[in-house]
Amino acid sequence: MRGRALIISENAPVPSDRRVWNEARALTAAGWEVSVICAQGRDRHTAPFERLEDIDIHRYPLEPAAGGPLGYVREYGQAMWRIRRLARKLARTRSFDVVHACNPPDFLLLAARSLRRKGARFVFDHHDLVPELYTAKFGGGPLQRVAVALERIAFRAADVVVCTNDSYRRIALERGRMRPDDVFVVRNGPDLERFRPAAPDATWKRGRKHLIAYLGIMGPQDGLDHALRALGALRARRDDWHAVFIGEGDMLEEMRALAAELDIAGNVEFAGWRYDDDIRTILSTADVCLAPDPPSPLNDVSTMIKIPEYMAMGRPLVSYDLRESRVSAGEAALYAEPGDVAGFADRIETLLSDPAQRERMGALGRRRVEEQLAWQHSVDHLLAAYDRACGVGEFPAPRGVVESPTPA
Secondary structure, X not given: OOEEEEEEEOOOOOOOOHHHHHHHHHHHHOOEEEEEEEEOOOOOOOOOEEEEOOEEEEEEOOOOOOOOHHHHHHHHHHHHHHHHHHHHHHHOOXXXXXXXXXXXXXXXXXXXXXHHHOOOEEEEEEOOOHHHHHHHHHOOOHHHHHHHHHHHHHHHHOOEEEEOOHHHHHHHHHOOOOOHHHEEEOOOOOOOOOOOOOOOOHHHHOOOOEEEEEEOOOOOOOOHHHHHHHHHHHHOOOOOEEEEEEOOOXXXXXXXXXXXXXXXXXXXXXXXXXXXXXXXHHHHHOOEEEEOOOOOOOHHHOOOOHHHXXXXXXXXXXXXXXXXXXXXXXXHEEEEOOOOHHHHHHHHHHHHOOHHHHHHHHHHHHHHHHHHHOHHHOXXXXXXXXXXXXXXXXXXXXXXXXXXXXOO
C-alpha cells in the first residue's frame, strides 16, 4: 500500500461525479487505499456507506441549495458540519496520508483540520472558479467577496493543487500565489475503458431524421437558453430533427417553459439524468451535439467535460468560440461567435446538412480523445501530484494540450 487517501466532495454524489470517481479508481489501482466522503444522491447512490471497486464511500444527507445565495450558505454550512463529523469518525480507526478536497465549495479542507494536525498532507482539487461561478449565478455583492477570501484560504491551506487545465493553473499561480512545482494539470476526460461508443438507437429520434443532443448540468451559466433559442431559429427553417437534453439543474423547469414559449416543445425532450448506458446510446445516436456555454469570466477558461465526452462517442459538436472549449474540441467543433445565437443555429444546420463533414469531424474528435484527452493521459499527473504532496519522487513538467488550427 502506498498510503491512505481521503477524498472529500460536496458537489455531487460518487460515483456519479466522473472526475472524482476516475481519480479514486486511479489511486486505488496505483496502490492507495481510498475513502470518499460525499453527499447522498436524491434518487441514486443514497446508501450511507458503500464499497465499490475496493473504495469506501461514506455519504451524508444533504438538502440542496434553494432560495438564492442564502440557500447556498445553508447548504454549505450543513455540508461542512457533516463532513467534519465523518472525517473525525474515520480518523478514529485509521490515519490518512493525504486529504484531497474537491471544490466547490472552496473551504472543504477546513473540515479536515484535525487530520492535518495528525500529519495528513492537503491536496486542493480546483474544479471550478467559485468567485466567478457565484458572479455568474447571482452577480456581485458581499458574498462574492467572501467567495474570493475562501478561495484564497483554500490555496494557502493546500500543499499541492491539481487543476483541470492550463488556464486554471495560471490562476493558481497568480491569484493563488502557489509555487509552480506545487500545481499539476489533471485534465477532465472520459475513461475510454468505460465510456465508448454504443450501438445507435433510432427510437431516440422520435420518428425524425436527425438527433441533436446536450449532456450536462442545467444552471444559469450553462447556456441552455442559448441552445433552445438556436433550436427555435432552426425549427423555422426545418422540422426534421429531435433534440434530447440529458441532465438536471436549477434551470430545468425554466427551460421547459422556454421550450414551450418558443413553440419547440414537440421537438425537444428533457430526459433528466441518465446512467452511462443511456448516455452512451443517446450520444452515439446523435448527429450533432451542443456546447452552448455563453462567454463569461468563468466559461472562457473552464474545461467543459461534455465536449471530450461528445468526441469520445465520435460526434461533431457546435460550440461558442471560447478559449478552453477550442483547446478541447479542436477541429471536432464548428464555432459560433460568443453569444451569437443565430450563428449557433447556422452551424447546427451546416452539420445536419452535411453527413460527410459530420463523419470527418467525429473521427477527428475521437482520435483527439484517444491521443490527448482521455482520462488515461491524466493518471500520471495525478500520481505525480500525490508524490509531490508526500515529498517523494520525480515530477513531470506541466503538460498542456496541443491546440488544433481553426476549422475551415
